[in-house]
Amino acid sequence: MSVLLNALPRFALQEGxxxxxxxxxxxxxxxxxxYGITVASSELSRSQGSDRIAxxxxxxxxxxxVGGDVRFLNYNTIDEGQLKSAFFPMQADIAGYWQVNENVGVFAEQDxxxxxxxxxxxxxxxxxxxYVKAGKDLPAYGLNVDDHTSFIRGGNIRKKALQYEGLVFSPYLSPPGIVEFGINVGNFNFSQSISNQFINESSSGGFGEYLHDKAFTTRLEWWPALGRINGFLGGTILQQDIIHLSGLFGG
Incomplete structure:
Protein backbone atom coordinates (compact mmCIF):
# COMPACT_ATOMS: atom_id res chain seq x y z
CA MET A 1 0.00 0.00 0.00
CA SER A 2 1.40 3.39 -1.01
CA VAL A 3 0.42 6.68 0.59
CA LEU A 4 1.05 10.15 -0.84
CA LEU A 5 2.66 12.49 1.69
CA ASN A 6 3.07 16.24 1.28
CA ALA A 7 5.43 18.35 3.38
CA LEU A 8 5.22 22.05 4.14
CA PRO A 9 5.80 24.41 2.44
CA ARG A 10 4.50 22.06 -0.26
CA PHE A 11 4.31 24.25 -3.36
CA ALA A 12 7.39 26.28 -2.54
CA LEU A 13 9.44 23.09 -2.60
CA GLN A 14 7.71 21.89 -5.77
CA GLU A 15 8.53 25.14 -7.55
CA GLY A 16 11.95 25.53 -5.93
CA TYR A 35 -0.04 32.88 -9.67
CA GLY A 36 -1.12 31.51 -6.30
CA ILE A 37 -4.77 31.52 -7.40
CA THR A 38 -3.82 29.52 -10.51
CA VAL A 39 -1.90 26.94 -8.48
CA ALA A 40 -4.66 26.63 -5.88
CA SER A 41 -7.41 26.16 -8.46
CA SER A 42 -5.54 23.30 -10.14
CA GLU A 43 -3.94 21.64 -7.10
CA LEU A 44 -6.13 22.26 -4.06
CA SER A 45 -9.76 22.33 -5.19
CA ARG A 46 -11.94 19.25 -4.68
CA SER A 47 -13.29 19.67 -8.21
CA GLN A 48 -10.06 20.21 -10.10
CA GLY A 49 -10.46 21.74 -13.52
CA SER A 50 -14.00 23.05 -13.00
CA ASP A 51 -14.66 26.34 -14.79
CA ARG A 52 -16.06 28.08 -11.70
CA ILE A 53 -12.95 27.30 -9.64
CA ALA A 54 -10.48 27.91 -12.48
CA VAL A 66 -10.46 39.94 -1.61
CA GLY A 67 -10.02 36.47 -0.13
CA GLY A 68 -10.08 34.52 3.09
CA ASP A 69 -9.12 31.39 4.99
CA VAL A 70 -11.60 29.13 6.80
CA ARG A 71 -10.67 25.91 8.62
CA PHE A 72 -12.70 23.57 10.84
CA LEU A 73 -11.54 20.65 12.96
CA ASN A 74 -13.84 17.62 13.13
CA TYR A 75 -13.05 15.58 16.26
CA ASN A 76 -14.63 12.11 16.62
CA THR A 77 -14.52 9.82 19.68
CA ILE A 78 -16.25 6.60 20.69
CA ASP A 79 -17.60 6.60 24.25
CA GLU A 80 -19.28 3.42 25.50
CA GLY A 81 -19.94 2.34 21.95
CA GLN A 82 -21.46 5.68 20.95
CA LEU A 83 -19.88 7.93 18.34
CA LYS A 84 -19.45 11.50 19.50
CA SER A 85 -18.52 14.20 17.02
CA ALA A 86 -17.54 17.82 17.55
CA PHE A 87 -16.69 20.65 15.18
CA PHE A 88 -14.16 23.25 16.25
CA PRO A 89 -13.52 26.46 14.27
CA MET A 90 -9.76 26.82 13.78
CA GLN A 91 -9.57 29.84 11.48
CA ALA A 92 -11.85 32.43 9.92
CA ASP A 93 -9.95 35.29 8.29
CA ILE A 94 -10.97 37.76 5.61
CA ALA A 95 -8.29 39.73 3.76
CA GLY A 96 -8.06 42.38 1.07
CA TYR A 97 -5.27 43.92 -1.00
CA TRP A 98 -5.54 47.28 -2.76
CA GLN A 99 -3.04 47.61 -5.63
CA VAL A 100 -2.44 51.36 -5.71
CA ASN A 101 -0.02 51.14 -8.63
CA GLU A 102 2.53 48.72 -10.08
CA ASN A 103 4.81 48.90 -7.03
CA VAL A 104 2.63 50.01 -4.11
CA GLY A 105 -0.19 48.15 -2.38
CA VAL A 106 -2.10 48.12 0.91
CA PHE A 107 -3.03 44.89 2.72
CA ALA A 108 -5.56 44.37 5.53
CA GLU A 109 -6.76 41.21 7.28
CA GLN A 110 -9.33 40.62 10.03
CA ASP A 111 -9.47 37.52 12.24
CA TYR A 131 10.75 45.66 -0.92
CA VAL A 132 9.74 47.66 2.15
CA LYS A 133 6.75 46.74 4.30
CA ALA A 134 5.41 48.99 7.07
CA GLY A 135 2.35 48.70 9.28
CA LYS A 136 0.99 46.15 11.75
CA ASP A 137 2.15 42.55 11.37
CA LEU A 138 4.02 39.78 13.18
CA PRO A 139 7.76 39.49 12.45
CA ALA A 140 8.74 36.86 9.87
CA TYR A 141 10.09 34.20 12.22
CA GLY A 142 10.37 30.61 10.96
CA LEU A 143 7.77 29.07 8.66
CA ASN A 144 4.43 30.84 8.38
CA VAL A 145 2.33 27.65 8.39
CA ASP A 146 -1.47 27.59 8.75
CA ASP A 147 -1.57 25.24 11.73
CA HIS A 148 -1.05 27.36 14.84
CA THR A 149 -0.98 24.20 17.01
CA SER A 150 2.38 23.32 15.47
CA PHE A 151 5.18 23.62 18.00
CA ILE A 152 7.07 25.96 15.65
CA ARG A 153 4.18 28.42 16.05
CA GLY A 154 2.21 28.38 19.32
CA GLY A 155 1.55 24.75 20.23
CA ASN A 156 -1.76 23.55 21.66
CA ILE A 157 -3.81 26.19 23.42
CA ARG A 158 -5.01 23.71 26.06
CA LYS A 159 -1.82 22.17 27.36
CA LYS A 160 -1.53 18.68 28.82
CA ALA A 161 0.83 18.41 31.81
CA LEU A 162 3.14 21.04 30.34
CA GLN A 163 3.41 24.59 31.58
CA TYR A 164 4.85 25.77 28.26
CA GLU A 165 4.94 24.27 24.78
CA GLY A 166 5.61 25.61 21.33
CA LEU A 167 6.98 29.02 20.50
CA VAL A 168 5.45 32.39 21.28
CA PHE A 169 3.38 32.71 18.10
CA SER A 170 -0.06 31.93 19.49
CA PRO A 171 -3.09 33.00 17.42
CA TYR A 172 -3.96 35.30 20.34
CA LEU A 173 -0.71 37.23 19.90
CA SER A 174 -1.42 40.79 18.81
CA PRO A 175 0.64 41.95 15.78
CA PRO A 176 2.86 44.93 16.63
CA GLY A 177 3.84 47.94 14.57
CA ILE A 178 6.65 46.92 12.24
CA VAL A 179 8.98 48.07 9.48
CA GLU A 180 10.60 45.40 7.32
CA PHE A 181 12.83 45.45 4.26
CA GLY A 182 13.98 42.54 2.13
CA ILE A 183 15.89 41.60 -1.00
CA ASN A 184 15.67 38.60 -3.34
CA VAL A 185 18.87 37.79 -5.22
CA GLY A 186 18.88 34.60 -7.26
CA ASN A 187 18.08 31.71 -4.91
CA PHE A 188 18.66 33.81 -1.79
CA ASN A 189 16.05 35.82 0.14
CA PHE A 190 16.98 38.11 3.01
CA SER A 191 14.81 40.25 5.28
CA GLN A 192 15.33 42.42 8.34
CA SER A 193 12.61 43.95 10.49
CA ILE A 194 12.25 46.13 13.56
CA SER A 195 8.99 46.10 15.50
CA ASN A 196 7.50 47.20 18.78
CA GLN A 197 7.64 44.73 21.65
CA PHE A 198 4.99 42.04 21.26
CA ILE A 199 6.05 38.92 23.24
CA ASN A 200 4.14 38.28 26.49
CA GLU A 201 1.72 41.07 25.61
CA SER A 202 4.39 43.60 26.50
CA SER A 203 3.60 45.95 23.64
CA SER A 204 2.43 49.43 24.63
CA GLY A 205 2.05 50.68 21.10
CA GLY A 206 5.75 51.44 20.98
CA PHE A 207 5.50 54.49 23.26
CA GLY A 208 8.13 54.61 25.96
CA GLU A 209 10.36 52.06 24.20
CA TYR A 210 13.97 52.86 23.40
CA LEU A 211 15.44 51.60 20.15
CA HIS A 212 17.29 48.77 21.90
CA ASP A 213 13.99 47.64 23.47
CA LYS A 214 12.45 46.90 20.07
CA ALA A 215 12.18 43.44 18.51
CA PHE A 216 14.73 42.80 15.74
CA THR A 217 14.19 39.87 13.36
CA THR A 218 16.66 38.66 10.73
CA ARG A 219 15.70 35.99 8.20
CA LEU A 220 17.65 34.26 5.40
CA GLU A 221 16.42 31.65 2.90
CA TRP A 222 18.30 29.62 0.29
CA TRP A 223 16.63 27.54 -2.44
CA PRO A 224 19.24 25.23 -4.02
CA ALA A 225 18.41 22.82 -6.86
CA LEU A 226 20.13 19.69 -8.16
CA GLY A 227 18.52 18.56 -11.39
CA ARG A 228 14.87 17.86 -10.61
CA ILE A 229 15.48 17.89 -6.86
CA ASN A 230 14.65 21.14 -5.07
CA GLY A 231 15.95 22.06 -1.64
CA PHE A 232 15.15 24.65 0.98
CA LEU A 233 17.27 25.92 3.87
CA GLY A 234 16.75 28.95 6.05
CA GLY A 235 17.24 30.48 9.45
CA THR A 236 15.78 33.22 11.64
CA ILE A 237 17.04 35.20 14.62
CA LEU A 238 14.72 37.26 16.82
CA GLN A 239 15.88 39.51 19.65
CA GLN A 240 13.51 41.42 21.94
CA ASP A 241 15.17 42.90 25.02
CA ILE A 242 16.53 39.85 26.93
CA ILE A 243 14.47 37.36 24.88
CA HIS A 244 16.43 35.59 22.14
CA LEU A 245 14.98 33.11 19.62
CA SER A 246 16.88 31.44 16.80
CA GLY A 247 16.11 28.48 14.58
CA LEU A 248 16.73 26.65 11.33
CA PHE A 249 14.18 25.28 8.86
CA GLY A 250 14.39 23.46 5.56
CA GLY A 251 13.21 20.69 3.31
Missing part, protein backbone atom coordinates in the same frame (compact mmCIF):
# COMPACT_ATOMS: atom_id res chain seq x y z
CA UNK A 17 11.30 29.12 -4.87
CA UNK A 18 10.09 31.21 -1.94
CA UNK A 19 6.51 31.28 -0.64
CA UNK A 20 6.17 34.84 -1.95
CA UNK A 21 5.78 33.39 -5.45
CA UNK A 22 2.14 32.62 -4.60
CA UNK A 23 1.29 35.12 -1.86
CA UNK A 24 0.85 38.88 -1.59
CA UNK A 25 2.87 38.92 1.64
CA UNK A 26 6.62 38.69 0.89
CA UNK A 27 6.86 36.23 3.79
CA UNK A 28 4.14 33.94 2.46
CA UNK A 29 0.79 32.97 3.92
CA UNK A 30 -2.71 34.45 3.75
CA UNK A 31 -3.96 36.10 0.53
CA UNK A 32 -2.73 34.64 -2.76
CA UNK A 33 -1.62 36.59 -5.82
CA UNK A 34 -2.52 35.75 -9.45
CA UNK A 55 -11.97 31.33 -13.27
CA UNK A 56 -11.95 32.57 -9.67
CA UNK A 57 -9.41 35.34 -9.06
CA UNK A 58 -10.72 37.22 -6.03
CA UNK A 59 -10.52 40.46 -8.02
CA UNK A 60 -13.39 42.85 -7.25
CA UNK A 61 -12.08 45.40 -9.75
CA UNK A 62 -8.75 46.15 -11.40
CA UNK A 63 -7.23 47.30 -8.09
CA UNK A 64 -8.91 45.31 -5.27
CA UNK A 65 -8.50 41.61 -4.44
CA UNK A 112 -13.20 36.99 12.79
CA UNK A 113 -12.70 34.44 15.59
CA UNK A 114 -10.30 36.29 17.87
CA UNK A 115 -10.60 39.92 16.82
CA UNK A 116 -6.95 40.23 15.79
CA UNK A 117 -6.08 42.22 12.68
CA UNK A 118 -3.13 43.32 10.61
CA UNK A 119 -2.61 46.06 8.04
CA UNK A 120 0.46 47.17 6.14
CA UNK A 121 1.73 49.02 3.11
CA UNK A 122 4.01 47.22 0.65
CA UNK A 123 6.46 48.96 -1.68
CA UNK A 124 8.13 46.67 -4.22
CA UNK A 125 10.34 47.18 -7.27
CA UNK A 126 13.38 48.35 -5.31
CA UNK A 127 16.99 47.44 -6.25
CA UNK A 128 17.95 43.75 -5.89
CA UNK A 129 14.27 42.88 -6.25
CA UNK A 130 13.76 44.48 -2.87
Missing amino acids: TSCNLCHVDPNGGSLRND NYTGMINEHLR LLRGQNEAWLLWTGLPLNG
Whole structure:
Protein backbone atom coordinates (compact mmCIF):
# COMPACT_ATOMS: atom_id res chain seq x y z
CA MET A 1 0.00 0.00 0.00
CA SER A 2 1.40 3.39 -1.01
CA VAL A 3 0.42 6.68 0.59
CA LEU A 4 1.05 10.15 -0.84
CA LEU A 5 2.66 12.49 1.69
CA ASN A 6 3.07 16.24 1.28
CA ALA A 7 5.43 18.35 3.38
CA LEU A 8 5.22 22.05 4.14
CA PRO A 9 5.80 24.41 2.44
CA ARG A 10 4.50 22.06 -0.26
CA PHE A 11 4.31 24.25 -3.36
CA ALA A 12 7.39 26.28 -2.54
CA LEU A 13 9.44 23.09 -2.60
CA GLN A 14 7.71 21.89 -5.77
CA GLU A 15 8.53 25.14 -7.55
CA GLY A 16 11.95 25.53 -5.93
CA THR A 17 11.30 29.12 -4.87
CA SER A 18 10.09 31.21 -1.94
CA CYS A 19 6.51 31.28 -0.64
CA ASN A 20 6.17 34.84 -1.95
CA LEU A 21 5.78 33.39 -5.45
CA CYS A 22 2.14 32.62 -4.60
CA HIS A 23 1.29 35.12 -1.86
CA VAL A 24 0.85 38.88 -1.59
CA ASP A 25 2.87 38.92 1.64
CA PRO A 26 6.62 38.69 0.89
CA ASN A 27 6.86 36.23 3.79
CA GLY A 28 4.14 33.94 2.46
CA GLY A 29 0.79 32.97 3.92
CA SER A 30 -2.71 34.45 3.75
CA LEU A 31 -3.96 36.10 0.53
CA ARG A 32 -2.73 34.64 -2.76
CA ASN A 33 -1.62 36.59 -5.82
CA ASP A 34 -2.52 35.75 -9.45
CA TYR A 35 -0.04 32.88 -9.67
CA GLY A 36 -1.12 31.51 -6.30
CA ILE A 37 -4.77 31.52 -7.40
CA THR A 38 -3.82 29.52 -10.51
CA VAL A 39 -1.90 26.94 -8.48
CA ALA A 40 -4.66 26.63 -5.88
CA SER A 41 -7.41 26.16 -8.46
CA SER A 42 -5.54 23.30 -10.14
CA GLU A 43 -3.94 21.64 -7.10
CA LEU A 44 -6.13 22.26 -4.06
CA SER A 45 -9.76 22.33 -5.19
CA ARG A 46 -11.94 19.25 -4.68
CA SER A 47 -13.29 19.67 -8.21
CA GLN A 48 -10.06 20.21 -10.10
CA GLY A 49 -10.46 21.74 -13.52
CA SER A 50 -14.00 23.05 -13.00
CA ASP A 51 -14.66 26.34 -14.79
CA ARG A 52 -16.06 28.08 -11.70
CA ILE A 53 -12.95 27.30 -9.64
CA ALA A 54 -10.48 27.91 -12.48
CA ASN A 55 -11.97 31.33 -13.27
CA TYR A 56 -11.95 32.57 -9.67
CA THR A 57 -9.41 35.34 -9.06
CA GLY A 58 -10.72 37.22 -6.03
CA MET A 59 -10.52 40.46 -8.02
CA ILE A 60 -13.39 42.85 -7.25
CA ASN A 61 -12.08 45.40 -9.75
CA GLU A 62 -8.75 46.15 -11.40
CA HIS A 63 -7.23 47.30 -8.09
CA LEU A 64 -8.91 45.31 -5.27
CA ARG A 65 -8.50 41.61 -4.44
CA VAL A 66 -10.46 39.94 -1.61
CA GLY A 67 -10.02 36.47 -0.13
CA GLY A 68 -10.08 34.52 3.09
CA ASP A 69 -9.12 31.39 4.99
CA VAL A 70 -11.60 29.13 6.80
CA ARG A 71 -10.67 25.91 8.62
CA PHE A 72 -12.70 23.57 10.84
CA LEU A 73 -11.54 20.65 12.96
CA ASN A 74 -13.84 17.62 13.13
CA TYR A 75 -13.05 15.58 16.26
CA ASN A 76 -14.63 12.11 16.62
CA THR A 77 -14.52 9.82 19.68
CA ILE A 78 -16.25 6.60 20.69
CA ASP A 79 -17.60 6.60 24.25
CA GLU A 80 -19.28 3.42 25.50
CA GLY A 81 -19.94 2.34 21.95
CA GLN A 82 -21.46 5.68 20.95
CA LEU A 83 -19.88 7.93 18.34
CA LYS A 84 -19.45 11.50 19.50
CA SER A 85 -18.52 14.20 17.02
CA ALA A 86 -17.54 17.82 17.55
CA PHE A 87 -16.69 20.65 15.18
CA PHE A 88 -14.16 23.25 16.25
CA PRO A 89 -13.52 26.46 14.27
CA MET A 90 -9.76 26.82 13.78
CA GLN A 91 -9.57 29.84 11.48
CA ALA A 92 -11.85 32.43 9.92
CA ASP A 93 -9.95 35.29 8.29
CA ILE A 94 -10.97 37.76 5.61
CA ALA A 95 -8.29 39.73 3.76
CA GLY A 96 -8.06 42.38 1.07
CA TYR A 97 -5.27 43.92 -1.00
CA TRP A 98 -5.54 47.28 -2.76
CA GLN A 99 -3.04 47.61 -5.63
CA VAL A 100 -2.44 51.36 -5.71
CA ASN A 101 -0.02 51.14 -8.63
CA GLU A 102 2.53 48.72 -10.08
CA ASN A 103 4.81 48.90 -7.03
CA VAL A 104 2.63 50.01 -4.11
CA GLY A 105 -0.19 48.15 -2.38
CA VAL A 106 -2.10 48.12 0.91
CA PHE A 107 -3.03 44.89 2.72
CA ALA A 108 -5.56 44.37 5.53
CA GLU A 109 -6.76 41.21 7.28
CA GLN A 110 -9.33 40.62 10.03
CA ASP A 111 -9.47 37.52 12.24
CA LEU A 112 -13.20 36.99 12.79
CA LEU A 113 -12.70 34.44 15.59
CA ARG A 114 -10.30 36.29 17.87
CA GLY A 115 -10.60 39.92 16.82
CA GLN A 116 -6.95 40.23 15.79
CA ASN A 117 -6.08 42.22 12.68
CA GLU A 118 -3.13 43.32 10.61
CA ALA A 119 -2.61 46.06 8.04
CA TRP A 120 0.46 47.17 6.14
CA LEU A 121 1.73 49.02 3.11
CA LEU A 122 4.01 47.22 0.65
CA TRP A 123 6.46 48.96 -1.68
CA THR A 124 8.13 46.67 -4.22
CA GLY A 125 10.34 47.18 -7.27
CA LEU A 126 13.38 48.35 -5.31
CA PRO A 127 16.99 47.44 -6.25
CA LEU A 128 17.95 43.75 -5.89
CA ASN A 129 14.27 42.88 -6.25
CA GLY A 130 13.76 44.48 -2.87
CA TYR A 131 10.75 45.66 -0.92
CA VAL A 132 9.74 47.66 2.15
CA LYS A 133 6.75 46.74 4.30
CA ALA A 134 5.41 48.99 7.07
CA GLY A 135 2.35 48.70 9.28
CA LYS A 136 0.99 46.15 11.75
CA ASP A 137 2.15 42.55 11.37
CA LEU A 138 4.02 39.78 13.18
CA PRO A 139 7.76 39.49 12.45
CA ALA A 140 8.74 36.86 9.87
CA TYR A 141 10.09 34.20 12.22
CA GLY A 142 10.37 30.61 10.96
CA LEU A 143 7.77 29.07 8.66
CA ASN A 144 4.43 30.84 8.38
CA VAL A 145 2.33 27.65 8.39
CA ASP A 146 -1.47 27.59 8.75
CA ASP A 147 -1.57 25.24 11.73
CA HIS A 148 -1.05 27.36 14.84
CA THR A 149 -0.98 24.20 17.01
CA SER A 150 2.38 23.32 15.47
CA PHE A 151 5.18 23.62 18.00
CA ILE A 152 7.07 25.96 15.65
CA ARG A 153 4.18 28.42 16.05
CA GLY A 154 2.21 28.38 19.32
CA GLY A 155 1.55 24.75 20.23
CA ASN A 156 -1.76 23.55 21.66
CA ILE A 157 -3.81 26.19 23.42
CA ARG A 158 -5.01 23.71 26.06
CA LYS A 159 -1.82 22.17 27.36
CA LYS A 160 -1.53 18.68 28.82
CA ALA A 161 0.83 18.41 31.81
CA LEU A 162 3.14 21.04 30.34
CA GLN A 163 3.41 24.59 31.58
CA TYR A 164 4.85 25.77 28.26
CA GLU A 165 4.94 24.27 24.78
CA GLY A 166 5.61 25.61 21.33
CA LEU A 167 6.98 29.02 20.50
CA VAL A 168 5.45 32.39 21.28
CA PHE A 169 3.38 32.71 18.10
CA SER A 170 -0.06 31.93 19.49
CA PRO A 171 -3.09 33.00 17.42
CA TYR A 172 -3.96 35.30 20.34
CA LEU A 173 -0.71 37.23 19.90
CA SER A 174 -1.42 40.79 18.81
CA PRO A 175 0.64 41.95 15.78
CA PRO A 176 2.86 44.93 16.63
CA GLY A 177 3.84 47.94 14.57
CA ILE A 178 6.65 46.92 12.24
CA VAL A 179 8.98 48.07 9.48
CA GLU A 180 10.60 45.40 7.32
CA PHE A 181 12.83 45.45 4.26
CA GLY A 182 13.98 42.54 2.13
CA ILE A 183 15.89 41.60 -1.00
CA ASN A 184 15.67 38.60 -3.34
CA VAL A 185 18.87 37.79 -5.22
CA GLY A 186 18.88 34.60 -7.26
CA ASN A 187 18.08 31.71 -4.91
CA PHE A 188 18.66 33.81 -1.79
CA ASN A 189 16.05 35.82 0.14
CA PHE A 190 16.98 38.11 3.01
CA SER A 191 14.81 40.25 5.28
CA GLN A 192 15.33 42.42 8.34
CA SER A 193 12.61 43.95 10.49
CA ILE A 194 12.25 46.13 13.56
CA SER A 195 8.99 46.10 15.50
CA ASN A 196 7.50 47.20 18.78
CA GLN A 197 7.64 44.73 21.65
CA PHE A 198 4.99 42.04 21.26
CA ILE A 199 6.05 38.92 23.24
CA ASN A 200 4.14 38.28 26.49
CA GLU A 201 1.72 41.07 25.61
CA SER A 202 4.39 43.60 26.50
CA SER A 203 3.60 45.95 23.64
CA SER A 204 2.43 49.43 24.63
CA GLY A 205 2.05 50.68 21.10
CA GLY A 206 5.75 51.44 20.98
CA PHE A 207 5.50 54.49 23.26
CA GLY A 208 8.13 54.61 25.96
CA GLU A 209 10.36 52.06 24.20
CA TYR A 210 13.97 52.86 23.40
CA LEU A 211 15.44 51.60 20.15
CA HIS A 212 17.29 48.77 21.90
CA ASP A 213 13.99 47.64 23.47
CA LYS A 214 12.45 46.90 20.07
CA ALA A 215 12.18 43.44 18.51
CA PHE A 216 14.73 42.80 15.74
CA THR A 217 14.19 39.87 13.36
CA THR A 218 16.66 38.66 10.73
CA ARG A 219 15.70 35.99 8.20
CA LEU A 220 17.65 34.26 5.40
CA GLU A 221 16.42 31.65 2.90
CA TRP A 222 18.30 29.62 0.29
CA TRP A 223 16.63 27.54 -2.44
CA PRO A 224 19.24 25.23 -4.02
CA ALA A 225 18.41 22.82 -6.86
CA LEU A 226 20.13 19.69 -8.16
CA GLY A 227 18.52 18.56 -11.39
CA ARG A 228 14.87 17.86 -10.61
CA ILE A 229 15.48 17.89 -6.86
CA ASN A 230 14.65 21.14 -5.07
CA GLY A 231 15.95 22.06 -1.64
CA PHE A 232 15.15 24.65 0.98
CA LEU A 233 17.27 25.92 3.87
CA GLY A 234 16.75 28.95 6.05
CA GLY A 235 17.24 30.48 9.45
CA THR A 236 15.78 33.22 11.64
CA ILE A 237 17.04 35.20 14.62
CA LEU A 238 14.72 37.26 16.82
CA GLN A 239 15.88 39.51 19.65
CA GLN A 240 13.51 41.42 21.94
CA ASP A 241 15.17 42.90 25.02
CA ILE A 242 16.53 39.85 26.93
CA ILE A 243 14.47 37.36 24.88
CA HIS A 244 16.43 35.59 22.14
CA LEU A 245 14.98 33.11 19.62
CA SER A 246 16.88 31.44 16.80
CA GLY A 247 16.11 28.48 14.58
CA LEU A 248 16.73 26.65 11.33
CA PHE A 249 14.18 25.28 8.86
CA GLY A 250 14.39 23.46 5.56
CA GLY A 251 13.21 20.69 3.31
